[in-house]
Amino acid sequence: MAIDLSYDPVVQDVIDKTSEFVRSHVLPIEEKFAGDIAAAGGDELRLELRDRARDLGILAPHAPVEYGGLGLNMSDRSPVFEAAGYSVFGPIALHIGAPDEGNVHMLAHVADAEQKEKYLAPLARGDVRSAFAMTEPAPGAGSDPAALRTAAVKVDGGWKINGDKWFITGADGAGFFIIMARTAGEPGDRGGATMFLAPADTPGITVGRHINTIDRAMIGGHCEVAFRDVFVPDEDVLGEVDEGYRYAQVRLGPARMTHVMRWMGSANRARDIAIDYVARREAFGGKLGDLGMIQQMVADNEIDLAAARSLLVKACWVLDQGGHGGDETSIAKTFAAEAFSRVVDRSIQMCGGMGVSDDLPLARLQRELRPFQIYDGPSEVHRWALAKRAVGKARKAAAAGGKP
């Protein structure tokens, strides 16, 4: 036991291969789509890229080895995902994009053997995509999951689900859904949710309109999905009845961190583009990159990225130790989401008129990065949770007679 921040050579090899693959193979493809990265090019391209990644031995670094993945823990998958995120198509290629990556993670932890065979195996291979149907339109479950309104009622041999979801990432084209529905209590109660597995062609499931958002790269979009008398047999209940919120936590902490990993890659790219620009571009009798105000932006980008990465390393390690990581993941997510937006905004500013044009991908990266301050819990909700715990601890300490 002692501080160690190095990676095993086996992991380092995956990182290097991923980085090389993204730069030599994925980025040129992304560039061809420039200005139209909707759905990361679609499923056909996705399967092509997947096959290539599999051949290179870098597919699904997070998935269990028995299902064809590399079985890397959170700490080790982190730099791989970051390398993949350098292109918005990279996570698709390695099959580590949201929500599949988080769904693999949850199924590996919660599903029983039959469910693993039926749902996890094809998902881990990338033969199908999946969706996680939790978020609901107002006044349902959004930032406040306790407001869950979609309901499942017990029927003979299974459950019948009714409700409306939205912002369901990847729904269009998904092979199956993990559905969060209330099985006890009332909207506002923080209990009584259950998770259900259902193939996409189950009668009563309808994928509706895409909610157009400023980010465009997510394959399968962010969709409205309606559930009308959807029957789920008992064997497709994921884990225990009424334990849905607990499983959601299993998924959400790590999923939050893998978002940070991937978008760190995008932020790195914005940074690189801007430094390259100011290193070359002349103005005011010299290079832009030698001007103090530009240097300040360069340095602030370095600081923001280093801090985000260090917080991520800490959070992943806590999760790998079996910790809940509530504070660490909220801190890393909140800082990183805001830092990435600062990085890409400074990068735009450094490039002047080019920065706001399509001649550089910076404005596009800004659109992909901005929503992360809202997705996976808005910064305000994470700050509220952090403060509640910190103040709660202080109260307990004070009650115990302690003082700072």
Added chain:
Amino acid sequence: MAIDLSYDPVVQDVIDKTSEFVRSHVLPIEEKFAGDIAAAGGDELRLELRDRARDLGILAPHAPVEYGGLGLNMSDRSPVFEAAGYSVFGPIALHIGAPDEGNVHMLAHVADAEQKEKYLAPLARGDVRSAFAMTEPAPGAGSDPAALRTAAVKVDGGWKINGDKWFITGADGAGFFIIMARTAGEPGDRGGATMFLAPADTPGITVGRHINTIDRAMIGGHCEVAFRDVFVPDEDVLGEVDEGYRYAQVRLGPARMTHVMRWMGSANRARDIAIDYVARREAFGGKLGDLGMIQQMVADNEIDLAAARSLLVKACWVLDQGGHGGDETSIAKTFAAEAFSRVVDRSIQMCGGMGVSDDLPLARLQRELRPFQIYDGPSEVHRWALAKRAVGKARKAAAAGGKP
């Protein structure tokens, strides 16, 4: 002489009519274009809206009365432009968008009688649009105007112009160009520029590709324009030869402020949408608008908008007094551009998932507002100019034996 921040009833009437016109007539039209506001709907719509504005007596509040405008000075046009800017189509309707508005301003100050008849009159009426061809691709005139490379050489009866421009707003469909070209000195000298007037169909003028930028509302786009052996007769030289930089200053200070006015309208709208949202939306057992972190964003929006407006009022008053207003316009522009981006970003955050979706126009407004930190002089250039003057004054004071 005494502080007065009120408007004459005549001016107030124009403000009120503009505000009413934009909300009842222009916004509904803009909404029909939602998601596709490119070029503010095009010239046909522009002419329709113009006629309506003219009928209401609010067309061209900045243009001289003798050319059909209302002749308002900077101070008085400010709240009118702000009211018009509430819709991105509003400035088109009142014919006060960039670059026409600034070109009207400059022609009114610099053009001779014949030039006024030929160029200013149809422009002030909105019968034609115009473009101001100054900015050049690297290594030409960008943030540093002294790098001007487009050159005009004296020929019999006029001048022959050669060079390449880019980011020429409104070029596509413009009736004429005001061209900035070097008539003396070398790139890097801060002198020897001249302004030329040329109808768009002058041989040798070619409007090239649109530079796609994140803002979309500008009619006529931001284009590349090539000038190849363009002949401009002596009578179409605007003002004196070699005095172009001086005239550019006449244009740029006020143009900077009218940008602030219009985009203040957009920022107001973002603020209004977000407050309306949080005032209604329930979460965590109450309304979003009653939560402290949301209230902080609401208040910061109020503060940013009030400060931007107050700085604008000051700068306009200085310009109206005949002052150069270098410091005041740089301060107002720099603060406002950054403040507007903060306002719209907070507004997005306040609306959560809706904020990053097309279901609200916030993301679109963010795209229109972001470039203002770069257009009309990046913030860094304004800060550099401000600091240079401030430090210069301190040096003079120190040399004179003064101390703080």
Added chain:
Amino acid sequence: MAIDLSYDPVVQDVIDKTSEFVRSHVLPIEEKFAGDIAAAGGDELRLELRDRARDLGILAPHAPVEYGGLGLNMSDRSPVFEAAGYSVFGPIALHIGAPDEGNVHMLAHVADAEQKEKYLAPLARGDVRSAFAMTEPAPGAGSDPAALRTAAVKVDGGWKINGDKWFITGADGAGFFIIMARTAGEPGDRGGATMFLAPADTPGITVGRHINTIDRAMIGGHCEVAFRDVFVPDEDVLGEVDEGYRYAQVRLGPARMTHVMRWMGSANRARDIAIDYVARREAFGGKLGDLGMIQQMVADNEIDLAAARSLLVKACWVLDQGGHGGDETSIAKTFAAEAFSRVVDRSIQMCGGMGVSDDLPLARLQRELRPFQIYDGPSEVHRWALAKRAVGKARKAAAAGGKP
């Protein structure tokens, strides 16, 4: 009616004289006290400086002419107070420091003729100082005035007051107190307060310890004051019984703004010292003032000061028009308090090691400026009030069928 931001020559003359007086006479005295500016040098010095200011015709610019002042309204007193604030001893010299200045303002508006003769006349002349006894230790009236606990009960011929106050500025050495006490309702009610006038030697009034704060310049300190069976005759009730909160508003809005005016002077001085330093100091083969990161700080100081001043001008004008100015004074106060701390912090940073040493007065100015983010309503309370009103307006508009 039209925008005018100029000052009458008479006012300009007071500004210029004040500026000259402070620089040639007051600053050299302040410098002698360097490192020990406690209580602005004490009452003896105060009276000397007052006499000098009276001789120059710049004493008490805010006081009614009939009581020896210059009778300037809020707008006109603003630049005078700012000029005086360039030295922390300046407001003492002109007799415009807190709380006397606000007490003069309130007595002029609320006191009856006899009270004016007894209390206002000697105060306006600066023969005595005064204190405003409102703030109480927890759980009493602090940021939340409704928590008022000091109580006055009706007795024969007057009132008997009991309670404890703290943070009572100027209490030590004050000639009289204005006491805010509850005459109806319970702590938590926003009503039922009354203001009482009482000479400092009234039996039962005890000035206790000074609360040592990071600011040191306030004459009379910030003290604890105990009121034990203090008898106040009916004729010394200020205004109407139970109307104390209303009168407090009469005092607080303007008092907030005069704080901004005075501390703007301190911020100006910090700025000037730092620019002077970087304009002279060599490093890295040039002058500090020519380095981009330093220029950014110089420019940001200019922007912050200009914005604070513009917001102040607006708020004063609204108050002069008879407006309540709740929003405008909260905005100006909140922005200015934070901006001044930024300005002095940047100024320190610009001066490096000298900036944190007593060799320059910057660290001292930082200590005087920091508390303003808390005094006169913490920034959070002003933001809360701003948001409440803004959201309230949106709710009303929505209820009326409006939409943004």
Added chain:
Amino acid sequence: MAIDLSYDPVVQDVIDKTSEFVRSHVLPIEEKFAGDIAAAGGDELRLELRDRARDLGILAPHAPVEYGGLGLNMSDRSPVFEAAGYSVFGPIALHIGAPDEGNVHMLAHVADAEQKEKYLAPLARGDVRSAFAMTEPAPGAGSDPAALRTAAVKVDGGWKINGDKWFITGADGAGFFIIMARTAGEPGDRGGATMFLAPADTPGITVGRHINTIDRAMIGGHCEVAFRDVFVPDEDVLGEVDEGYRYAQVRLGPARMTHVMRWMGSANRARDIAIDYVARREAFGGKLGDLGMIQQMVADNEIDLAAARSLLVKACWVLDQGGHGGDETSIAKTFAAEAFSRVVDRSIQMCGGMGVSDDLPLARLQRELRPFQIYDGPSEVHRWALAKRAVGKARKAAAAGGKP
């Protein structure tokens, strides 16, 4: 090799003992000095505290085991120093304050056997204190070490040193000095410096006035020191002649990080005091700690501290691996220094009037923390160095044909 962020039980024991010692023994002593922490109570108290720490087995965790220390590397000493820094007297007690701690580090790396016996041994035991005489008044070596003017000339059997230093921490009462003097080249050259060891009573060394700075806790102050014909024999040259800048780097990187460690402790304390306050304090019908704007400050403190600590862990690990750590230490230092000032400033704001009073130690902690943005290289110099390296790398990559 794999990410590990845990500490060996032996190290954890030192952390725990230090934390317990500081809270139960050191803090109560510090509190007795409240308002007068100058020089951390002086040398007598220092020796008492040292003996106590030695008895507990936590003295000098950084010093080599053969000289009585615990021999902890950078990574392991980090949480110990942080625990000690919770009181400003803690580092004195463990004998890990600046500059002694850095001098021990450098002597252990550079001194020869005799020098170690003569200088390091008594220093490691805490029998004497020491000073590092590098910084000079303008136009000498400050932020720009190359400006070094103090000169050493070769004489028979040794060197003769002349020059003036200032901001020499710990000089008053130091047992010996490490003197940086130019032995080749001219001011402005980045070479030709040599380090010399000299007992404080060497003829020609005069400790002058203390430069009063806003921080007060440093034992021995920040002093001016004059060197007049100071003779240093050849055997007291530290390391090689003309290699002083290289050794300075050996000292500065780690010294920068130990500053971060210690001041992290102070920032933790500010955070704890403020949370304790808002957890108890009632206002507006509830606890301050349940209000959203307060929660935001609580959360931002958590985020800032976590990010600073994570960056520190990274930098220490790089140094422990033998890396130069130029980027990592600059990033950690710059972020941490600014973050600590934000933390203490928010803590003050959270406590309102109490926050700016001496009734809480927050204002005092702010004074100790602010200078760190300037000491050990101002933030601007670190940002400049970071940017220079980043832009330089981009240039090399571009020259090699790479693109981002």
